[in-house]
Amino acid sequence: MYPSCAPTQMRGLDQVLHDRLPMNPGKKFREVLDRANSEKTLQLLFEQHPAILLTSIVCHRTSWVFPRQSLPKPEGGSWIPDFMICDWTSVGPLWTIVELESPTAKATNTKGISGICRHAQQQIEDYRNHLQKHGAFLRDAGFLGIHGKCPAWIVIGRAEERSIAERERLSHLRQYDIEVASYDRFLKDCEEVIRNQAASRRWWKALKSQGPDQTVRSNRRRGTAPKR
Numbered sequence: 001m002y003p004s005c006a007p008t009q010m011r012g013l014d015q016v017l018h019d020r021l022p023m024n025p026g027k028k029f030r031e032v033l034d035r036a037n038s039e040k041t042l043q044l045l046f047e048q049h050p051a052i053l054l055t056s057i058v059c060h061r062t063s064w065v066f067p068r069q070s071l072p073k074p075e076g077g078s079w080i081p082d083f084m085i086c087d088w089t090s091v092g093p094l095w096t097i098v099e100l101e102s103p104t105a106k107a108t109n110t111k112g113i114s115g116i117c118r119h120a121q122q123q124i125e126d127y128r129n130h131l132q133k134h135g136a137f138l139r140d141a142g143f144l145g146i147h148g149k150c151p152a153w154i155v156i157g158r159a160e161e162r163s164i165a166e167r168e169r170l171s172h173l174r175q176y177d178i179e180v181a182s183y184d185r186f187l188k189d190c191e192e193v194i195r196n197q198a199a200s201r202r203w204w205k206a207l208k209s210q211g212p213d214q215t216v217r218s219n220r221r222r223g224t225a226p227k228r
Contacts, residue, residue, distance in 0.1 A: 093145035159184035
């Protein structure tokens with residue numbers, strides 16, 4: 001069993017702060033994405049700034065991001081997903097598998113879901129089978145609460161206009177608890193978080209400029225300050 005409260009660390013890693021984004025993250029993300037011809041540069045960007053990866057996948061809770069985390073096998077060797085995310089929810093840890101594919105790849109083609117997207121789906125199923133078969137072994141190794149039915153994401157390609165049929169084909173993967181998203185979706189979500197954070201900072205700055213009494217009254221209305 002896992003503790004009722006979130007630990008300070010998970011497998012030696014500190015929690016990722018959802019608001020810990022780099023300077024000009026949207027600009028940096030867009031520059032890297034526009035130059036990338038494989039998933040490797042995006043993998044490095046998300047490893048350096050894991051909060052970018054979280055903005056689309058989990059709510060603002062207690063989370064850890066494990067890049068290229070080895071999932072050992074009892075007989076030796078291991079599986080290594082691109083990312084494993086542990087999100088500590090009200091009922092305990094929720095693990096998510098994230099597979100990155102090239103931003104130049106296509107999620108669909110004229111025949112249906114593309115081969116590269118199907119390959120990512122098969123990788124996820126391999127990881128899940130391993131987690132199902134060796135869940136107890138992995139939980140003993142520090143993967144608190146992990147099991148073989150964890151949700152998964154495939155991040156592939158750029159934003160594109162898809163036909164209704166193409167969207168339906170990708171939505172069918174949701175029956176396997178797999179979400180398919182473009183890198184531009186992550187970019188858009190990242191930029192939205194930055195705008196919201198900037199607006200919040202401006203609001204607090206304007207409020208503080210009106211003096212401490214106004215700040216206390218505003219906090220009292222928000223339920224964040226005691227009455228004097």
